[in-house]
Amino acid sequence: MGTGHAHRLYRHGHSPVHGLPPHTKLAAAFAFVVVVVSTPREAMWAFGLYAVLLAAVAYAARVPASFLLKRLLIEVPFVAFAVLMPFVAEGERVGVLGMSLSVNGLWGAWNVLAKGTLGVAASVLLASTTELRALLLGLQRLRLPPLLVQIASFMIRYGDVIADEMRRMRIARESRGFEARGVRHWGVLAKSAGALFIRSYERGERVHLAMVSRGYAGSMPVIDEVTASRAQWSYALALPGAALVVCLLGWTL
C-alpha cells in the first residue's frame, strides 16, 4: 500500500478541534474506534449516528468533505475484500439479482465496511487536525515508552529525507536510460534498495554523533510540556461519550 502516503496530511487551521491538546485527541479517537468496533453489527442505525458524530467533528474542525473523502480512498483494498465476502461465506443464502449470496457474508461485509470506514475517518480527522510533532508529544504524554516515541520522531523527521534520496536514485537511474519493466530489472532496483539502506544507516550514525556532540545522552528534553485542562478533556471526550451512548442503545434495543 505504498500509494497515498504522499498526501499532505495536516490541514492548517485554528478551529476548536485544532486547538485541543494532542493527547486528548488521541485518546478520544482511540476510544471512539473502540466503541465503534464493539457495537453489534445488526444495529445499522447506530453506525449512521456515528457517521453523523464524525461529520459534526469534521464541521467543527472545518475539514471539507472532499478532503475527507479523498483520504478515505486508502480503504479501497478492503472494499474489494468485503465485496467478496458474501460470495465465499457460509450459512443461509439469499438470491439477489440472480446471484446466491450468503446472509452471514453480507453481514460480515457490512461489518467490515462500516467499522473500517468509521475507523479510517476517525484517524484521518485526527491526522488532519494535529501536527506531526504535537502528535508525537501526545503519544509521549500518553505514556508510550520515550525511546519508542524518539524512534518514531526520527522516522518522521527523516522519512522525507530518505524518500527524497530514493527519488534522486530513481532520477539517476532514469537519466541513464534505465526503466524497470519486469522481473529482469529487479537486480538494479534491489541494489538501489541496498544502497538506500547503507545511506540511511550511515546517516543515522552521523546524526547520532552530531547529537552526542551537542550533549544528547539518550533522552530528549521536553521543553513544551503539553497539559490539558479538565474542560479540554471533557470537550475531547464528548465524541466517544456520545458514541458510547449510541453503542449502549445499540446493545439494548
Add this chain to the structure above:
Amino acid sequence: MHVPDGFINAPTSAVTGVVAAGAVAVSLRGARRELGGTSRAGEAERGGERTAPLAGLVAAFIFAVQMLNFPVAAGTSGHLLGGALAAILVGPYTGVLCVSVVLLMQGILFADGGLTALGVNITDMAIVTTVVAYAVFRGLVKVLPRTRRSVTVSSFVAALVSVPAAALAFTFLYWIGGTTDVAIGKVATAMIGVHVLIGIGEAVITALTVGAVVAVRPDLVHGARGLGPRLKLRVNGELVDAPSGNTPSGTTPSGTGPAPAPVAARSHRKVWITGLVASLVLAGFVSFYASANPDGLEKVASDKGIDEKAEEHASADSPLADYGVEDITDARVSGGLAGVIGVGVTVVAGSAVFWAVRRRRSDDASPSSTETTR
C-alpha cells in the same frame, strides 16, 4: 495486508494488543544491545542513546523502501514488506521495533490499518514475520558454510518462509476472532496461496538487497556478523589465530574491525531454532497437502454450510462459538490445520516462556547488584 477496524473481534484485538506491547517492550531492551555495541549493564544509557537515531533511520528506510515499486508484469507491481529484510540487516529486536513503529505511524497518520487492529497488525506483520525470518535465517547460516553466498541463500529462504508464516498467523487470528465465519480452510488456502506468491517476490528482492549490502558493507549486516575471516597475528613469521580471550566480544564498535561473534552462538538457542525450523517445515508441508485437495475443501464447505443453518448469527462474534463450529467440520482437514497452527503457537509460546525465563534470570543479576549498593 493491513487489517482494518472491525475485521477481528474486540477480545482478540485486545489480547494481540497485549502481546504486541510485550514484544515491543522486549525489543526496546534488545535493540539497545544490538545497536549499542556495548552491552555492559552499567552502560545501559549508552546503548539507548545510539538506538533512537539508528532505529529511527532504519524505520524511515523501511517506510521508504515499501514505496519502491518492483514491476512484475504489464501493469502490476509489488513492493517489499520489509520484515525479513529488517531482521537480517539490523537484527531481530531492532527489526521488530522498526516495523512496529512503521505500522504505528501508518495507523495513526495514514489511517492504513485500524487503530484497534494495531495489535493484530503488529503481532502479524512485525513480530511473526521478523521472528520467523530471523530464526530461519540464523538456522541456515549455522548449517551452511561461512560464505557470503550462504547469507544470500539464507535470506532468500528466510523471506520466502516469513511471508506465508505471517499469512498463517493471520489465518489463526481470524479463526479465533474473525467477525465473519468464512470457512477456515478457505481462508487458509486463499491466504497462504496468495502469500506464497508474494513470498517468492519478497524472497527474491530481499536476497538481492542483502546481497548488495553484503557486497559493499558486510559489517553493517547483522546477520553476516562473524562471517569475516578471523583476526590472524603474524608471530615469528607464521600466522596464528589471535587469542579471542583478550578482547571481550562486545567491545568492538559495530562500525569497524572484526565484528563480534553472532548472538546466537549459544547452544540452547540452537535447540529451539531447530525446533522452530522443523515445525515450520512441517507446517508448510501439511498446508500444501491441504491446499492440494481443493475438492475436499469444497466438500467441507458445503457440509459446513448445511450444518451452520442452525447457528445463530449473534453468537458468531464470540471466540468460543467459532471454536465449536470449527470443531464440528471435517475432522481431517480442520484437524490437520489446527494441528499445524497448534505447533506454531506452541513453539512461539514456548520460546516466549523461554525468553521470559532467561530474561528473568539475567534480570536477577542486576537488581541484586543495585540492592547491595543501596
